Every structure is written in C-alpha cells, then in structure tokens.
Amino acid sequence: MVKRFLRFFAYLAFFVVALIFFAPKLGMYYFLENELKAYDVIISGETLKDEGVSLNIKDGQIFVKSIESASIKECDVTLLLFYNAINARDITLSQSAKSFIPLKVQELKLSYTVFNPLHIKVNAVGEFGSAQAQVNILDRTIHVDLQASEMMSKGYRNSLREFKKSEDGGLTYDKTF
Amino acid sequence: MIKLSNSSFLPIFAKLLILMVLAKSITLVLLWFLPSDGVELAQQHSYKPKYQRVDFENMIQSPVGAKGQGAASSSSNAVSITSMVLKGLYGKQNYGYVIVALKTSSNKTSIIAVGEEFSGFTLNSIAPMSATFTKAGKEYTLELEKTMTSSRASLYEPEVEIDDGSPKTVSKEDILAYAKSPQDIWKEISIVEVKNGEEIEGFRVTKIAKNSKMATLGLREGDVIIKANNIELKSYKDAIDIYNGLDKLDAVQIVVLRENQEVELVYEIH
Numbered sequence: 001m002v003k004r005f006l007r008f009f010a011y012l013a014f015f016v017v018a019l020i021f022f023a024p025k026l027g028m029y030y031f032l033e034n035e036l037k038a039y040d041v042i043i044s045g046e047t048l049k050d051e052g053v054s055l056n057i058k059d060g061q062i063f064v065k066s067i068e069s070a071s072i073k074e075c076d077v078t079l080l081l082f083y084n085a086i087n088a089r090d091i092t093l094s095q096s097a098k099s100f101i102p103l104k105v106q107e108l109k110l111s112y113t114v115f116n117p118l119h120i121k122v123n124a125v126g127e128f129g130s131a132q133a134q135v136n137i138l139d140r141t142i143h144v145d146l147q148a149s150e151m152m153s154k155g156y157r158n159s160l161r162e163f164k165k166s167e168d169g170g171l172t173y174d175k176t177f
Numbered sequence: 178m179i180k181l182s183n184s185s186f187l188p189i190f191a192k193l194l195i196l197m198v199l200a201k202s203i204t205l206v207l208l209w210f211l212p213s214d215g216v217e218l219a220q221q222h223s224y225k226p227k228y229q230r231v232d233f234e235n236m237i238q239s240p241v242g243a244k245g246q247g248a249a250s251s252s253s254n255a256v257s258i259t260s261m262v263l264k265g266l267y268g269k270q271n272y273g274y275v276i277v278a279l280k281t282s283s284n285k286t287s288i289i290a291v292g293e294e295f296s297g298f299t300l301n302s303i304a305p306m307s308a309t310f311t312k313a314g315k316e317y318t319l320e321l322e323k324t325m326t327s328s329r330a331s332l333y334e335p336e337v338e339i340d341d342g343s344p345k346t347v348s349k350e351d352i353l354a355y356a357k358s359p360q361d362i363w364k365e366i367s368i369v370e371v372k373n374g375e376e377i378e379g380f381r382v383t384k385i386a387k388n389s390k391m392a393t394l395g396l397r398e399g400d401v402i403i404k405a406n407n408i409e410l411k412s413y414k415d416a417i418d419i420y421n422g423l424d425k426l427d428a429v430q431i432v433v434l435r436e437n438q439e440v441e442l443v444y445e446i447h
Contacts, residue, residue, distance in 0.1 A: 014193060018200035027211030037216045044218040063218050065413035096417055 022078060025055040026164075029077070040065045054078040069094045084109040091126070100159045102127030102151055128152040144173040256296035258310065258317040266321060270301050275300060277310045277319070345395060347444045351421050365389040370413075371401050377411050379403040379434065397435065397441045404432035 026048055033043055046060035056073040061068055073090030091105035105126035112120050124135040128147035135142050146163060147170050153160070163171035256279065264286055265276035274290040289295045289403070291303065298310035298317065310317045355362050367384035370377050379401040385392050396402075403410060405419045406429060429444045 011192065011196060015200055018197045019203065022197075022201045022204040022209040024204055024211055027208050028215070030212040030215040033215040042216050043214075044217045061218075063414075066218065067414045067417045096421055127348045128304055 009060075010147055018082060021052055023079065025077070025079070026052050028079075029057075042066075051076075052146065053080065067094065067096065069097070074130075082115070083111070083113045085109065101156060128156075140177050142175045144177065146171040229285075254281065258298065258312075261298070261319060263308055263319045263321050266303050266308055270302050270304075273303050275303060277308075306331075344391075345442070345444050347394070347429075347446050349424070349446055351390060352446065362391070365391040368395070368402070377398060379410055380416065382433075394444070396433065400433040400435050400440075401438070402431055402433050404430075406430055 006126040029048060036042070042063045043057075043060045044063060045057045049056040049058075057077065058073070059089065060072045060075065061072045063102040070091055070093045072088050073092075075086065075088040078085045078087070086109070088108045089106065091108060093101065093103040093105070095103070097103065105128070107122060107126075108122070108124045110120060110122050117140045118136055120135040120137065121133065122131075122134075124131045127149060129152050130148045131144055131146045133142060145166065146165075148160065162173065164174045166172045189193070256349075258281050262278050262280050262283055263275060264278055264283075265274070267273045268291070273293050274288050276286050276288055277295050278284070278286045279296070282400055288294055289300045291300050295310075298312045301309045301311045301316065303309075307318050307320045312321060365386045366382060366389075368380045369379050369383055371379045382396050382398055382402070383398045385396060385398055405416070407427070408415055408419065410416050422447075427446055429446065431442050431444075433440050433442065
C-alpha cells in the first residue's frame, strides 16, 4: 500500500515537473504584460529566455503612464506552483524619483508560497537600506519594516515622514489598499 | 538474452512518457489562450521646437501666401530701397524676419531672415517699426508700411490670449525647493488628466490652495493645461519631461484652456 502511494506521488511529482518545464512561460509573461497595460504599466525593451524552470528577463525598462520609472538589469521569474518567486537585480529608478529615494536597488525579491497562501513576501536591498514587506491579500494591507541606510536617513527625511519608529530602532509603514 | 519488451522498466517508461505527453498537451492548450506578443512602448520621436520667448509687440500678421515664396524673387540688384515696401516684421535686433515686397508687385511678398538678402539688400537688424538693410557698405532703413501699422490692431487677432501681457517671474530657488519635496506641490495644487477616450488632452487644475505660491502663478481652478513650451501635453511623460528639464530653462510658457479660450501664461525663471 505504502509502495503504491510512493509510486503515485513519484508519478505526480514527475507530472508537475513536466508541467512546469513545458509551461508556456513566454506566453504567461505576455499575458501578464497585457494585464499590466490596463494599469498603464509597460515593461519594454526586455529580452526573454525560457530557462526550463524559470524565465529570465534582461534589461527591462518599466514605464508607468508612459514615464520611464525604472530599469531592471536582470530578473528571474520562477513558477514552481508550490513556490513562486520574482527575483530582480540591479534596479535603477528613474531620475524623477531622485528627490524621494536613492535610485539604486541591488536586489528585490517577491515570493509566494501555497504554504502561506494569504501573504506575499517582499525583500529589498539597496542604497536606501534594506526592507522586508508583507502583503496580506485577504486584508489588503501592506506592512513594511525598513532599516534605512545613512544616505536615506540623512538625505531623504521627507520620504521617511510616513514611517513610524519601531521598538527595535527600525522604521515601519502600514497601508491599506 | 533479456528482451526489451520483458523489461520491468518499459511500463514505467511508458507511463512517464504518457505523463509527459499529457503535461505537454495541457501546456499547448494553455498556450492557445495566451497572447503570442507582449507589449512594447511605442516611443514617439516627434519634432519639438525649442521654446523661445520673443517680443510679440513686433509681431505682425503675415499676409496669406507669403510663406513658401521665400527669397526666390530677390534676384535683381537694380532695385532701390525706395521701391521696396516693408509689410511686416517679427523679432528684434539681430533675430527674426521681415516680410518685404516690391511696390510694383506688392502682393508678391518674401520672408527675409536677418542676414538674408532681398534684391541685393541684406537685412541687418530689426527695430520695432523698421528694418535696417545694408548694400555695398551703406545702411538703409525701411519703415513699416503705414497702412499696416494703422490697421495692425484690427488685422492681428491673436489665437492665443496672453494672460496679462507680461511674463511672471519665478525664482530658481522655489523650483529647486519644489523639486526637492514634490509633495509640497500637491499640497498647493491638484491636477487631474483630461481624457478623450484613451487619449490625454491635457491636465485640469481642480484645486489651488489660497495664499500659496501656486496661487500667484496665474493658474485658475478649471484651467486645462494643454501645452508647455510648445509641447502638447498628451501624456504624463510629456509633463514629466518638462518638469525634469525645468532647472535648465530660462522661461516656461504654458497654454491653458480657460472658458473655451486658449490663454498663454509665461514664466521667466531667475
């Protein structure tokens, strides 16, 4: 009986892996792009490469309402059904944001797992410092914990007005959407 | 010798193959419903002339048909300055152009820029009511045609109303302060896009805080900003491009729709 179960799960795992491998990642990405267009967000100029279990995106420029908002050197989209992640590296924000925030972000990672189905986790590291955020899909809330860098603390005080000081000396921000 | 058909791996291999085919079939069905192309931003590289403030006092409406004839007719050197008539001028001193014609064929006008030649006379400079030409080292002044000057007010009906005729002055410090904390702009003024279908036609001023710096700039609630520095504001990008380049500009001209009339507001940045 146990042997049968194991065999069944082995076949299921193989099927899932095959499904992930054959998944039309480019088509899914184009679908996402079309969905984002409805919100006036366009990712342009990028090169795409299907790498089996992930989709690699290089040199994408993000336009919000036709305004160049950020450029991303490299981004990996991993969709493993149980665990999904977007990992972007070398992000440069548009010059128009220079009065709000330092422009370089080294890494931004969004992850979602079915084992924590109501939350999307976000981690970011950049010139601004480091931040961990949690998006609650059900309550539609965002909670951000920020450890601001010296550059951020000294040069961008206006942007930090919305943050509250936490007990551990960091900064927190909560918003409902 | 063991036959391949008798191997215990064959049924497993067959099952795996079937699962692979099944997975591929599902993804192919999925592919059928997914778009085959992504979205790219269509960059519009349209010509945008640089905004330059000119003295509109000197602007005379040019007769219809004057443009395009150019200085082609200015070939004869036997023409004297008295046989020429100055029909219009635009600009001042070493910048601008004049509209000239020969008295014998006054309807055949030519547009001459400073430095260009007409009938052997080179346009040297432009004064408020006259133009100075040089020929063979001598200087000649041609007065603006009297019929034109007397009828200028009735002839020239500007399409764009200038707010109060004089540019407003904006300090660079204020602009830098706004650039440093842009949220202060939105405390003083609220602007929303005006759309016709999918296309943005301008940006409507919905609110201006009283006694604020923004309130002194001549904008009124309900104004729709349609142009800035000769650039039609058809997207947020157009507006942001102007905003980003503000520190390099000496003057900003905006055109707003106010009570269905175009009104020009000019700001000089010092």
